[in-house]
Structure formats: C-alpha cells, structure tokens
Amino acid sequence: MLTRKRLDEISWDDFNNLSLEEKAPYLVQANGQAFHTLFSQQFDREQLDQLCDLATRIRRISKQRDGVKFLADLLCHKRAMLYFSQPSSRTFLSFYAACQILGFRIAEVRDPSISSEMKGESREDSIRTFSSYFDMIIMRTPLQGFAEKVAWLLSNTDRPLPVINAGSGKDQHPTQALLDIYTLVRSFEKRGGLENKHIVFCGDLARGRTVRSLSLLLRNYSNISMTFAAPDHLQIGDDILQQLKVAGIQYNVTSDFKATIPEADAVYMTRIQDEWDSKPGESAAFNLEDFSFSGDDLARLPPYSIIMHPLPRRTEIDVACDNDPRAMYWRQMRNGMWIRSALIATNFRRDTEITHYYMMNLK
Numbered sequence: 001m002l003t004r005k006r007l008d009e010i011s012w013d014d015f016n017n018l019s020l021e022e023k024a025p026y027l028v029q030a031n032g033q034a035f036h037t038l039f040s041q042q043f044d045r046e047q048l049d050q051l052c053d054l055a056t057r058i059r060r061i062s063k064q065r066d067g068v069k070f071l072a073d074l075l076c077h078k079r080a081m082l083y084f085s086q087p088s089s090r091t092f093l094s095f096y097a098a099c100q101i102l103g104f105r106i107a108e109v110r111d112p113s114i115s116s117e118m119k120g121e122s123r124e125d126s127i128r129t130f131s132s133y134f135d136m137i138i139m140r141t142p143l144q145g146f147a148e149k150v151a152w153l154l155s156n157t158d159r160p161l162p163v164i165n166a167g168s169g170k171d172q173h174p175t176q177a178l179l180d181i182y183t184l185v186r187s188f189e190k191r192g193g194l195e196n197k198h199i200v201f202c203g204d205l206a207r208g209r210t211v212r213s214l215s216l217l218l219r220n221y222s223n224i225s226m227t228f229a230a231p232d233h234l235q236i237g238d239d240i241l242q243q244l245k246v247a248g249i250q251y252n253v254t255s256d257f258k259a260t261i262p263e264a265d266a267v268y269m270t271r272i273q274d275e276w277d278s279k280p281g282e283s284a285a286f287n288l289e290d291f292s293f294s295g296d297d298l299a300r301l302p303p304y305s306i307i308m309h310p311l312p313r314r315t316e317i318d319v320a321c322d323n324d325p326r327a328m329y330w331r332q333m334r335n336g337m338w339i340r341s342a343l344i345a346t347n348f349r350r351d352t353e354i355t356h357y358y359m360m361n362l363k
C-alpha cells in the first residue's frame, strides 16, 4: 500500500513533471486505497487482489433480491457525473450500471457541443461546474493527461471529488485493464492463477490504450510473459517495452501472429484504431487477415486458452468463434460492471461493509 501524499500540497507544474510512479502516492486516500483512478501504474498486487475479491462478492450479492437492496442503499445519497467526450458503449454503460448497483443517482454529458463549452467555457471550468452538483466524475477524453489535470484541479478546490479515467487519448484505459485482470484471474482460477501465463497481444498495439494499460498491470504477477504481435508500424511503444524490461518481464515482439497461437494462454485481440490516422488509409498497409483470429485458428488454440478483446471489434475475431467456450470477450465485458462497482465502492470506503455483508449472508 502506498503512503498518501497530498495533491493540494503540490503545484500543477511540479505534479505534472513527476513520473507516473511518482504521481501514484498523490492519488490514494488515507487508508492507501485509490481515491482517484488515473493510470495502471498506481495499482499494486494487494489492491488488485482486493478489487477482484470485492468484485466477486458484489457479483454474488447481486444474485439475491435482499443483496441488491443492500448494495443499492450503500451510496444512494451520492451522485455521479459521466463525462464522456469520446464515443463509448461498454465503458459508459458498465460504469452507468455499476453506479446503479451501488445506488448512485447519475447524470451524463456525452456531447460537449451541447454544453457551455460551445460558448467558450474552458474544459477546466466545465469540470468545476460538474463538481458543484456531483460527488464523483467518471470521464473519457481524447486528451492524454487531462484526467490528471482534473484530479489535481478538484483536489485544490473545496470539492475534492474522486476522478476516474475511463479512457484518455492513446495512452491509458486503467479500468479496462482492471476488468481484463479480473477476467484473466477468473479464467485461470483452476489453473494455478494468473502467474506463469503467456499473454499474446495482437492488432493495433501502437494506439490501443487497453494493451498499454494491461501490459503494465500484468507486471504485478510473477513469471508472466507477453508477446506483442502487430504490423511493424502498429507495434507496441518502446516506452512500454522499456518498463517491462525494467520489471524483468519476458516479452517478444513479432509480426507473425499466427505462429503465436499454439503457445498462448490468452490471446488478446484488438481492432485497428484508424480514427487516429493522420490521413485516410495510413494504417491499412498490411494484410488484416494476418492479424485476425479466424474460425480455423480455434483448432490451433490450446484447449485451456482464452480469447479476449476489449471490444468493439470489426473483423479481427471471426463471429464463428463467438460460441466457443474459450471466447471470453462477452464475459470480459460483463466483468467490467463488477470490477467498476468494486472500484467505486472502494473509492467511497464501502468495501468493508460489503465484505461484512458477504461473510454474514453468503459465506
């Protein structure tokens, strides 16, 4: 657990100049748990285990009517703002559902063109406006680092609310990484856990923020190895490889995805993120089939392996795979609701109450 440092005791420039590891102690509350959730580097193994356990408890409690009522009473006096200035289906809806599970009342801004930003109000002032009416801000933004700015800004007002980064630019999607970890942990429960597993990432690894966040979070599990399979121009960034190297993680970089399938414990597919292309067709100069998982590939995937995808997909996973028991992407998506519930409950210090209810009623 990290020892807390205070965001209201450091200037924005000094905070902004820190490495993400150095920023992490500024994001926790007095008990060492996350207050703001901004990037993968802030989570350690103990926190990951606690979040996964809590997600499972919430999931099981939610199966019973009395349990649903118990959960919905926990934070019924709180309000959440979902501020999504980039498109989203899963992250938006699973946060929406997670807030409902915990009893929050919810409001949303998904189109800044109908907010007062169009009258020239700065994003910072918009956020401060939200903070006047709500108790938590969950935000998706195309701007790298903006969620950090918001967390710092609000921590220096009389409304220091928790801020959750629901995807920022091309760099981070920390809560997607949390749900991916929860999916991997659940999938390998009967195979000795996530330790010693080989994860293959495939697709647009240069601009896919989910792979960046997940590969860093995987450093918390011993003897993990990773393969990054992508066309050369869409390969994972050197900054990520450098951080894996420093952590002593074994990794390979290849453009031969098909050769990696028989060796994978998990294949993590991603779509080509051509919305980031600077000119049309820029990222399309390769054979997409070489970086797609086809129905035929099922025969070469070990029986104990799983197929993941943060979704949305285009054609990089054949729909013929959807009903294979190893296709985990639908369950992965649903896991987002449970781990996000666990994260928010922890932000608001309701984790102990949930665990107590679970032990008294379901254990």
Ligand code: CP
Binding pocket: 087, 088, 089, 090, 091, 092, 167, 176, 310, 311, 312
């Ligand atoms: N995985 C993910 O972030 O999906 P959405 O863009 O639909 O939220």
